[in-house]
Amino acid sequence: MEKILARREFVRVLTAAGLSATLAGQLAQKALAQSKGVSDVDILQLALTAEYLAADAYTKSQFGGFEGLVKDYLQAALEQEEAHVKALRDTLNALGAKPVERPNFVYPVEFLPRNQLAILRLLNALEDAFVGAYLGALPLIQNKDILKAAGAILGNEAAHRATVRASRILLGDQELPGPRSPADRAFEVAITPEEATKAVSGFIRK
Numbered sequence: 001m002e003k004i005l006a007r008r009e010f011v012r013v014l015t016a017a018g019l020s021a022t023l024a025g026q027l028a029q030k031a032l033a034q035s036k037g038v039s040d041v042d043i044l045q046l047a048l049t050a051e052y053l054a055a056d057a058y059t060k061s062q063f064g065g066f067e068g069l070v071k072d073y074l075q076a077a078l079e080q081e082e083a084h085v086k087a088l089r090d091t092l093n094a095l096g097a098k099p100v101e102r103p104n105f106v107y108p109v110e111f112l113p114r115n116q117l118a119i120l121r122l123l124n125a126l127e128d129a130f131v132g133a134y135l136g137a138l139p140l141i142q143n144k145d146i147l148k149a150a151g152a153i154l155g156n157e158a159a160h161r162a163t164v165r166a167s168r169i170l171l172g173d174q175e176l177p178g179p180r181s182p183a184d185r186a187f188e189v190a191i192t193p194e195e196a197t198k199a200v201s202g203f204i205r206k
Contacts, residue, residue, distance in 0.1 A: 038193050040146055041097045043137045046193060047150070048088040050130055050200050052102045054157075055081040057126055065113030070167040074123075077160045084153055091146065104205040120168045121175070127161035131188050133196035140193070158188065 058078035066074055092099045109118040134154035141147040162182035169180055178184035191199070 038140050040141055040143050041092065041095060043141060043150075043193065044088055044092050044095075044097070044146070045100050046197060046200070047134070047137070047153075048085065048092065049100055049103065049204075050133060050196065051081055051084040051088060053105055053200055053203055054126060054130060055085055056102075056105050057107070057123060060107070060111040061119055061123065063111045064116050064119045066116060066167075070120075070170060073163040073167055077163065080156055080160070084156070087149065087153075091149070105203045106205045107203065117168065117171060117173050117175075120164055120171065120173065124161065124164045124168065127157055127164055128189075129191065129196065129199045130157040131161055132191035133193070133199075135188055136190035136192050136196065 055078065058074055058081055061074045062078070064074075089099045107122065109115055109122050111119055131154060134150055134157060137150055138147065138154075141150060165176065165184060166182040168176050169182070
């Protein structure tokens with residue numbers, strides 16, 4: 001029954017966002033089928049690790065020599081990612097769970113002014129994963145307050161994704177996929193917790 005209710009809530013959220021009922025149902029069914037007993041605490045710990053990664057990447061982007069609107073975008077995103085970290089840690093503490101520690105991260109690009117486009121492409125890829133991970137987690141969350149918070153963070157990560165794309169456009173990135181628009185897709189793509197874990201783990205220093 002819990003899974004049925006979670007599926008219904010997920011479908012409701014997606015259809016409210018503009019997806020057809022059929023497509024929303026397919027996404028929910030896929031996510032639930034692959035959840036295999038993932039708890040709210042498991043999801044919160046994964047989300048916290050991803051937010052650590054986001055905050056770390058945006059912190060390092062400050063060494064990229066960005067100016068003007070792009071600099072403003074990245075600074076705002078950094079502050080918001082740190083707010084996500086605090087909110088997730090506070091939630092885990094309130095649930096009596098010890099928050100995971102912040103890992104050390106490694107990246108395939110040096111955060112230097114000569115690599116500005118490479119930095120933005122990396123941030124774009126990370127935001128793709130963050131949006132997909134939160135979307136994939138929605139049908140698995142049992143606590144309604146946590147579900148609302150995850151939806152709120154999802155919206156913010158989607159905004160970050162759009163502003164990073166806008167930054168790539170401003171800097172003349174010719175490798176930008178899709179239309180030259182900050183919002184390049186009608187529907188975001190969900191990924192499972194397993195896929196999200198794999199994506200985040202690739203940046204953690206062994």
